[in-house]
Every structure is written in structure tokens, then in C-alpha cells.
Amino acid sequence: MFRSALLSALLALAAYAGSAWLTHDFQVWTAEGARRLEVALQPIAAPALPMDGPGLRAQPLSQFLADGQSVTLVDFVYTRCQTVCLALGSVYQQMQATLQAAASQSGAPAQRVKLLSISFDGQHDTPQVLQAYAARLSADPGFWQFARLPDAKDTERLLADFQVVVVPDGRGDFEHNAALLVVDQHGRLVRIFDYAEQQLALDYARHLASQASP
Amino acid sequence: MSGLPPAWRKWCLPAAGLLLCLLALPAARLWLEASMTRHMLVQFPLLALAGFGLAASLRQRWVERMNRWNGHGITGLFAAALLLSILMIPRLLDLALVDGRIELAKFLALLVCGAAVQLSWQPAGLLVQGFFLGNVLPMTVVVGYLFESSPVRLCNAYLLGDQERLGQGLVWIAAAVALAWFARLVLVLMRRDMAADA
Numbered sequence: 001m002f003r004s005a006l007l008s009a010l011l012a013l014a015a016y017a018g019s020a021w022l023t024h025d026f027q028v029w030t031a032e033g034a035r036r037l038e039v040a041l042q043p044i045a046a047p048a049l050p051m052d053g054p055g056l057r058a059q060p061l062s063q064f065l066a067d068g069q070s071v072t073l074v075d076f077v078y079t080r081c082q083t084v085c086l087a088l089g090s091v092y093q094q095m096q097a098t099l100q101a102a103a104s105q106s107g108a109p110a111q112r113v114k115l116l117s118i119s120f121d122g123q124h125d126t127p128q129v130l131q132a133y134a135a136r137l138s139a140d141p142g143f144w145q146f147a148r149l150p151d152a153k154d155t156e157r158l159l160a161d162f163q164v165v166v167v168p169d170g171r172g173d174f175e176h177n178a179a180l181l182v183v184d185q186h187g188r189l190v191r192i193f194d195y196a197e198q199q200l201a202l203d204y205a206r207h208l209a210s211q212a213s214p
Numbered sequence: 215m216s217g218l219p220p221a222w223r224k225w226c227l228p229a230a231g232l233l234l235c236l237l238a239l240p241a242a243r244l245w246l247e248a249s250m251t252r253h254m255l256v257q258f259p260l261l262a263l264a265g266f267g268l269a270a271s272l273r274q275r276w277v278e279r280m281n282r283w284n285g286h287g288i289t290g291l292f293a294a295a296l297l298l299s300i301l302m303i304p305r306l307l308d309l310a311l312v313d314g315r316i317e318l319a320k321f322l323a324l325l326v327c328g329a330a331v332q333l334s335w336q337p338a339g340l341l342v343q344g345f346f347l348g349n350v351l352p353m354t355v356v357v358g359y360l361f362e363s364s365p366v367r368l369c370n371a372y373l374l375g376d377q378e379r380l381g382q383g384l385v386w387i388a389a390a391v392a393l394a395w396f397a398r399l400v401l402v403l404m405r406r407d408m409a410a411d412a
Contacts, residue, residue, distance in 0.1 A: 004284055007287065
């Protein structure tokens, strides 16, 4: 019986160690929670993959994001979306309005935060389609731009790097872990916010932008 | 549960081995893991069943050697309870899909679970069995209820409706196991009473 008690105690310790590893010391229980925590602890560099979009010259994504001045709020969309993306669209519309208001008050500083919606349905969402989509959402190209990666393989690579998981929902739509991704001036993904936390995400981005160039 | 007739026992190893091989096939894994419900309510129990079969085919000599470390089946059932509680963490389901090492660990954990239950259930007796189920079943119900009522997806790879279905399934399974065990408990106690009266 002593041996059984000893082995049980060892098993309990092993299980504690295993679950502590799995949950980052009991802080997160889901893959999404772990992803957000890991990004905050260890920023992820945006990959240098070719992108294009309405009003954007063809350039690697990393170069567009790492312009040394502006912080970018990135989200992933597809224009055929009828559900979540519409909510995300209105979040972006509100953030655009906030940025526009700040810019008209004080001039340049607000320009240092830009909004970028990247389509993960690059085969369908050509620059023309994105142009029409932007017009529908009344996006102001001075603040809010749209892009896609022409090559489907590149899109997969980007989604894997940023740990975006896209699942077809069987009704022609896609479900994905939609969130607001804050990318700093050096093109590194530094923080992920839920889109219910839009104000926090925007404040954080503006704080980052103001810190770098006072 | 270890009271299988010898004629059956010799089929345990090939049957469990075959089941394990089938479950390890990439196509089977892909299909079972495409849905959260199939992942947890079909693949998990089948893997545990394979482990159960493998343990049932162990030679008596080995079982006796292990029993020294498994007094009253306590170590085995404790290990199974610990493994089940880790296997219910939603992050594990997502990780198993993208990380081969986690997938392998998940397979092994479920095999061990099934094997531990096979080796420990009979020696445990009603008291230890009741303690084991009294911990594992409420945990299953709580996890099931969380899956069912969560307004957000807990796994990035699965849909919300799938998660709700899985949650309901977990609650129903926990209830069914509790009822089945309770019915057996009543039956055993009645038999004991009758034997005592006679």
C-alpha cells in the first residue's frame, strides 16, 4: 500500500507539471488564450510575403507594416462574409471615426495608427473586389486600407505565422478566431485584442505610436 | 471486468491491436478529428477501449507484478482521473490537431486510461469505484455544461454548434454512467442482503 501511495503522489506531481505546462501556469485554458499570451511575451515578426490591394503598391507585407513610424491594427476578413466580419467592419468604422476626429483636432499624430484589413480569401478578393468592399464600408484610404496575398500558399503561411485558424462552417461561410492584431513600427505582432476591446486596442496602438516618435 | 472467459481473452490482443491501428490511420484521424464531438465522444472512448483490451490480454504474472504498485486499484483509478482531467482542457484539442507530439501523447494517455481502468476496476471494490466516479463524473458534467453554455468558441478549430453538441453529450454520458453504476451497486447490495438472510 505504501508503494501505491508513493506512485500516486508521483503521478499527482506529474499531472500538476503537465497541466501547468498546458495552461501556462493555469492562466489560459484555450488555444486562443495561449496564442494571445505567447504573442504578448514573444512578438512575432510579420512574414515578407508579397501583397497587393486597392491603392497599395505591390510590396512585401513586412515592409508595409514595418515603415518605422506607424502602428497597424490588422484584422482578417473575407468580403463574402455575412456575419462576424460585418461586426468587425463596424468596429473598424468606429475606430476610423475616432482616428479621423483625432487627426482633425491635432494634425499628424493620429496618422501614426493605421488600419489594415487583410483578406484570407485572396482568390476571390481581388483588388477590385476589395475596392468595392472598402467603398461599401466607407473606408477612408488615409486611415483604413485593404490587402490580400495573391498566392494562396502565402496566405496559409501568414495565417499559420499569426495563428489564425479558419474553419468552413458548412454553409458557405468561414468561422475564424477574429481579433484585432496590433503590429508595431518594426512589423512585429505584439498584442492581440478581442474585438469587444476595440477601445483598449486603439488606445494601446496610439500609445505605442506616440512612444516611438514623441 | 477482468473476469473475461479465457476463450475471449485470447482475442483481446488482436482486437485491441487492430482497433488501435485503425484509429492511427491518417484518414481515420482526419475524419474523427474534423468534428469536436467525434474527436471527444468517439475517438477518445475508442482509444481507451483499445487500451482496455491491451491490458486485458496481459499475462497474469505481469498483472500481479503491477498490482504491488496498485493497491486496491487506487493508483490506477487515480491515474485515470488525473489523465481525464487534463484531457478535458480545451487547449489540448486544438494542440493535438497541429502538434504531432501532443497527438501522440494524447493517444498514449487514453490508452493508459483504458488500461488503468481495466487493471484497477475489479480490485478497487465499490468504495474506491464510487470515489473515482464521484470525482470524474461531476468534473465531466461541469466541463460539459461549460462547453454547452459558453457563448464563445473554446477551440479555434471547431464551430460553436459542435461545441454545444459535445457539451450535451458529455452531460448525458456522465448521467448514464452514474445511473449504470448505481444500478449495479443496488444489485450487488441486494444480492449481499439476500445471501446474508439465507
